[in-house]
Amino acid sequence: MDPAKAPILYLDGVTVSFDGFRALNGLSFYVEPGELRAVIGPNGAGKTTMMDVVTGRTRPDKGDVIFRGEHDLTGLDEARIAELGIGRKFQKPTVFESHSVFENLAIALKADRRARATLFARLSPHQRARIDEVLETTALAAFSARPAGALSHGQKQWLEIGMLLMQDPDLLLVDEPVAGMTDAETEQTGALLRGIAGQRSVIVVEHDMEFVRALGTRVTVLHEGAVLAEGSLETVQNDQRVVEVYLGR
Secondary structure, three states, X not given: OOOOOOOOEEEEEEEEEEOOEEEEEEEEEEEOOOOEEEEEOOOOOOHHHHHHHHOOOOOOOEXXXXXXXXXXXXXXXXXXXXXXXXXXXXXXXXXXXXXXXXXXXXXXXXXXXXXXXXXXXXXXXHHHHHHHHHHHHOOOHHHOOOEHHHOOHHXXXXXXXXXXXXXXXXXEEEEOOOOOOOHHHHHHHHHHHHHHEOOEEEEEEOOOHHHHHHHXXXXXXXXXXXXXXXXXXXXXXXXXXXXXXXXXX
């Protein structure tokens, strides 16, 4: 596969079994560079297992998981996959609550993860500018000095997305980012993710159909560990199979 023309992420025939249960059953789909993709499906459809496979937490029984057309992720550990440029945001935010917003972003800097104790004293002008850029992107510039623990639930989610952005990933996996958010926070999160896409690829796993609609992007529907349907939200909502297994519940 020519890396220059390859999808950012390509899954082909990926199967994962746990105690006889097939969490993924020949899962195949791909995501283009710069694409924002929504992944939906009922509980147990394989959404979390798919993210676990891509990030190295779970090794598939068989199948290919190719990143940027040249890296087979199935044989790599989590740390190596993160170094290649894949970041994952879990549903529950994990920020350093006693540190300021600025300090959280500084801690996350890609180049200095092994030297946190002396990090703040020797931030270069370029690094400080990068932090300022991410503060603006995540709408947290006004809260730079505030302890992360004092942020709202939505702001903590944005900070964690910002911490991932500090590591400059090519692909972001984001798990149910708007769960527990206010309507205003949900709207702002959609704008944030749409703004991030283009420069990098973003896969959003979500249950909130109105949020998926607001993203205005291609949707992949998983069911029983495989792709059931794919297309615009309107297309998949009108697919009778999707109605029967997911939307009709």
